[in-house]
Amino acid sequence: MAECHPVGFQWVMEAKARGAKVIHIDPRFTRTSAVSDTHVPLRAGSDIAFLGGVVRYILENELYFEEYVKAYTNASFLVGEEFVDSEDLGGLFSGYDEAKATYDPTSWGYAGASEGSVGKGGAGGADKGHAEGHSLGSGGPSVDPHTIQRDETLQHPRSVFQVLKRHYARYTPEMVEEVCGVPKELFLEVCEAVTANSGRERTTCWVYSVGWTHHSVGVQYIRGSAIIQLLLGNMGRPGGGILALRGHASIQGSTDIPTLFNILPGYLPMPKAGADESFESYLDTIRNHEQKGFWANAESYSVSLQKAWWGEKATVDNGWAFDYLPRISGDHGTYRTVLDMNDGKVDGYFLLGQNPAVGSAHARLQRLGMAQLTWLVVRDLNMIESATYWKDGPEIETGELKTEEIGTEVFFLPAAAHTEKSGTFTQTQRMLQWHHKAVDPPGDCRSELEFFHLLGQKLRERLRDSELERDRPLLDLTWDYPVDEKGEPSADAVLREINGFGPDGQLLNSYLQMKPDGSTSGGCWIYTGVYADGVNQSARRKPGSEQSWVAPDWGWAWPLNRRQLYNRASADPDGKPWSERKALVWWDEDQAKWVGHDVPDFEGTKPPSYRPPEGATGPAALAGDDPFVMQADGKGWLYAPSGLLDGPMPVHYEPSESPVRNAMYHQQGNPTRETFARKDNLQNPSAGEPGADVFPYVCTTYRLTEHHTAGGLSRWLPYLSELQPEFFCEVSPEHARERGLEHLGWATIVTARTAIEARVLVTDRVVPLKVGGKTIHQVGLPYHWGVGGDAVVSGDAANDLFGLSLDPNVHIQESKVASCDIVPGRRPRGPELLRFVEDYRSRAGITVETGNQRFTS
C-alpha cells in the first residue's frame, strides 16, 4: 500500500502511531513491509490456503463473534442434501461438468430452495459468457428467503457453519506452511493478532489490491477474506471491512457507471440477445418477486435510466425504450476482444487512457492484435507504446511485424489531464469527489467528455435523415449538454442527469423517490442524491477538523452518503452498539428511528424488533435484524449458495502455471478457469506435467511508487523517470547464486510466450521459500516499462511474459503469478529471440493443449 498508494498510506501510519498493528502479507518485502510490524512473505498464488488457514483457526479455537455470526450471517442456514463438498470430490464441488469445465450450481442451494426461484445472477442463471459477477457489485445474487431452514444451534451437519468447518478442516498451520511457504509460527502470529483484535471492542480490516484479483481464482480470494471478516464480526463496523485499493483513480466509478460490457449503470445487467425479449422478462432476471431487499425495486431504477437516456422517446408503450438498449451475445470482455482481433474479427478499437501494449497481460498478443485492426484511436496524454507499436514495437525488431504491411490506421488524439477538466472521481469508499478544472488543456488536448459529446453529435449528424430502425437509439438519445465557450460540455449537467429528476423537474434527493411510471429519470440509481437539495454534494470539502470523525460533509458516498455499507451490523440485534468504543449507528427508542454518526444503511424507522409478515417481499421482507440489506436473505454469506461460478466456498487451487503440485487436493488448478488453447497463447507445463522443470521459478508483477501502471503518466516525465530509469527484476541472493545472476548485471526471463531482459537487483527483500519440501524462488517484476521510442525511459515489458488464463466470474487475467525460467545475460535480438523461445518450448514439449487441461484427471 505504501508502495502503490503512498498518499492513502498516511492513514495507516496514523493508525500505527495510535497503536494499530500492521501486518503485511506479500511475496516481497516492500516499502509497506519496511514500516509494518510483521512481514509475511508467501508464495504468489497461495493466498486461499493462507486465508482458509485463518478460517480454520477461528473455527477450531471458537474465536468467532458468536452473536454476530448467529444473527447476521447465514451460518445457521441449512445447505441442501445434494451438495457435495470439495473435501469429498478431490477438490471439486458437486455439479461439475468435465467436458464443459463448468458447474451446474443447483446443488449448492439452501435446503428446500424452490425451483425457479432464480433471480439476479442466480443459481442456474449463472452464465459464464456474461461474467455475472460484475452485476453483483451493489448487492448479492438471488435466493428465495421464504424457504430457508435454520438451525440456530449451528450444530446441524448441513448448517453452513458445520459445512464451513468441515471444508476448512484440512487448512491446518502445517498445510499453510507446506503450501504458502509461511512458517507455522509466523502464520499463527497473524491468526492470533487478527482474532485478538476483533470482537465487540475491536475490529480488524483487510486491505487488498490487484495482488488478490489478478488470478484465475481471484474472486474467491476476496471471498476468503469475507468469510474471515464475517466470522469475526468485522463487517459493517468502524475499523472493519475489506478495503479494495484500486489500480488507478475512479476504478470504482468505472464499475458504478461502467466501462464494462456486461452491466449498465448502477449494476443493472446488460440485456442478453435471445434471452431478454421483453422489458418484463428482463426485469424478472434482476428482481425476484419473492426476494428480500432493494433489488425488488429494479423496475424503478431501469425505467429511470432509460428515461435519462431517451427522455420523451421512452414511453410505456415501447417498454421505456428497452429495445434501444444494446444486447450482448457472449463474452465481449477485453481479452476475448483481443483474441478476436488476432483472428481478424475486429475492425476498430478505442484506447482511452489505457496502454495494453505494456499494461495488459500477454502484451505481445495485444500488439499483434492491434496490428490486425482497420483503425485504432488512442486518446492519451503521451504517445504511448500502444500508439507506436507499429513502428518501434518488439515485433518489428523480431521481424514478425513489418510497418509497411500493417494496415491499421492509428489516430492519436491528445487528452486533457484531470487538472484540465472538471468532473468526479469515485474512490474505493464509493465516495465521489468533484475536481474543478484548474487550467485549460494545452494545444489540441481535449477532455473525454468533449470527445464523446462531439463524436455523438457527428454520428447523429450523419444519421440525421436515416429511416432505419437501428439508428433510432442514437437519434433519440437526449444529447443536449450545454457547452462552454471553448466547446467543453458541462460536467455538472452530466452529474445532474446522473442524479436524476422528479416529475416537477426538481433534482431527486434519493433513489427511493424513483418511480416505475416514467415520471422520474436518473442515469445511475445508486448515485441519486449526489445532487440532493440541488447542491453538488460531491464538491463539498469541509475539513475533517470541522466535522465528526465520519466526515459526512466531505464529498459524497453512494448510496445516500453512507460512509460504511451495512452499518446496521455495527449495532446488536436489539439495535444497541456492540460496544461504545465501536458505536456507529443505533436504534433510538425515544425517537423511534435509527441514529448515529453515519447515515444508517437501513430503513430509518424500521425497529430492530420488526419481523416481516408472511409472504412479504422487497424491503418489507427484511427483518429488523437483517443488516445486509442488498442480500436476498439480508445476511452476510459465509457460504454462497449462488452467484459464483467456481464454488460456494474458496478452495486452494494452484495458479494456472505453477511449479508446485497442489498439496491439498487432487485437482491442480481452478477447474472452471477460462483458458484459450491457441498457438498464440501457449502455456508453461505445471508440476505434474512433463517439461515443468524447464520453468522452475515463480514470477510475479507489481508496481513501484515512482511509476504509474503502464507508464503513460510517469515514463514521459523526467522527474519520475530518473527515479526508476530502468526495468529490473528482483531476485534473492540465494536465487542469484543458483543461477549465476549478478547485481546490476542483466537477466533474461523466459516463459512459453517470450523472453525479456531486465537489469538485476539482488536483494534480501526477496526470500526463497520452503514449499512442499523444496525451495521455491520467486522473481519480482515491476511492469512499468515498454518498448518504444517516445518515452523518456523504456525497457522490456513484464506483461509480455504472461499468457491468458482468466477467472471465470469476472474474466480477469492471471497476471500476478506464472512460472518462468531466468538466466544471466541479455536476451537474443531480432529473429534470434524467436528461436530462443522456440527452443524452450521444444525442451518443455509444449503444445496447444499444455496447461489447458482444466480438469485434473
Add this chain to the structure above:
Amino acid sequence: MSNSLFGPVDPAPDAGWADAPPRKGFFTDTSVCIGCKACEVACKEWNAIPDDGMNFLGSSYDNTGALGASTWRHVAFIEQPKRLGSQQTGLIGEPVGPGATDALNRAADEALSGDRSLLGTDNTVVDLGMPGVTLPGANGDGRADFRWLMESDVCKHCTHAACLDVCPTGSLFRTEFGTVVVQDDICNGCGYCVPACPFGVIDRRIGEKGVVKNAGIAQKCTLCYDRIGEGLTPACAKACPTQSIQYGDVDELRERAQQRVDALHAAGVHDARLYGHDEHDGVGGTGAFFLLLDEPEVYGLPPDPVVTTKDLPAMWKKAGLAALTMLAGAVAVFGSGS
C-alpha cells in the same frame, strides 16, 4: 553582533537580523519515511531544478545517489541484516543463505565514488573519515534479520555554516529565518563553498553554460525561502504523505523530536537517535535535523561534523601574530638600520 563561528547561537539575530522571526527548519523523522520520493519530485518541481540523468544505480531503490546541485532532497535506501525494533520479517525457517546487503552496499559505494557525473555532479567525494557503510555480520551464513531504512536527506542549514563563511561574493547569506540561501544571480561559481560544507551538500551544477540553467553556479536547498516568506510550507514537507518531513519552528521541532525518540525507545526501537539537534555539536546544531535508526555513517552522514571555519579566528590570530612577528622582525631589521 558577533557573527559567531562556533557554539550555540540563534543564527538570524547573530547575523544581524533585528526582530528575526523564530528560526525555521526541518525535522526529518526517518522512522516513518516510506521512501516514496515525493519530496525529491516536489522539490524539483517547485524549484525548477533539471533532472540529473537517467541512471540506474542499483543502490537498493535509490537511483539519485547523493545531494547535489540538481538534487536538493535525496532519499537514501539502506538494506541491512538487522532487526527493526520488534519487527518480524518472516525469514526464520526459510532456506536462506548469506545475504546481499554487503554487495548492495558496495554497489552504493561505487556509485558514490569514481565518476560522479552519473549523479549529476563533478563534486568528488570528500573523505569524511567515516568507516565504510558495510556492516559487520553482513556475510553471515544464513540471514536472519532484515530491515529497510529510508531517509530523506537535505541541506542541514547549519547554525554555523562554513559555506556562507567562505563565500567571497555574498551570494550565500543567512536569512531572517536562520536558514542559509544561495543567490544564483550573485554567485560567481568560485566553488569555495563546496569543500567548505562538512556534509558534502552544496555543489556547482555541471553542464554547459547557456544550455543548462545555472550551470557552474553553486546550488542547494533554500528551505523554500520563496515559500516560507509567504507563510507556506516548503515543497518537500508539503508533499510528504507520512509527516516524515516536518517543517516549523526549530525549538518546537526539537521538542517534538525528543518526544518521538522517547516513544520509539519505549516501543523497543532502541536504535532511534537524533542527529543535528544538539547546539553544542561541531556546527552549533542544524536547522534541518533528523531522527535516525542507526549510526549517521550508515546514511552517508558524517558522525561528528565540524564547521570547517571553526578555527578561522584562531587561524587569523595566528596569521596575525605571524604578520606582527614578521612586522616586528622587519622593524627590528630595517628599523635598527635607520
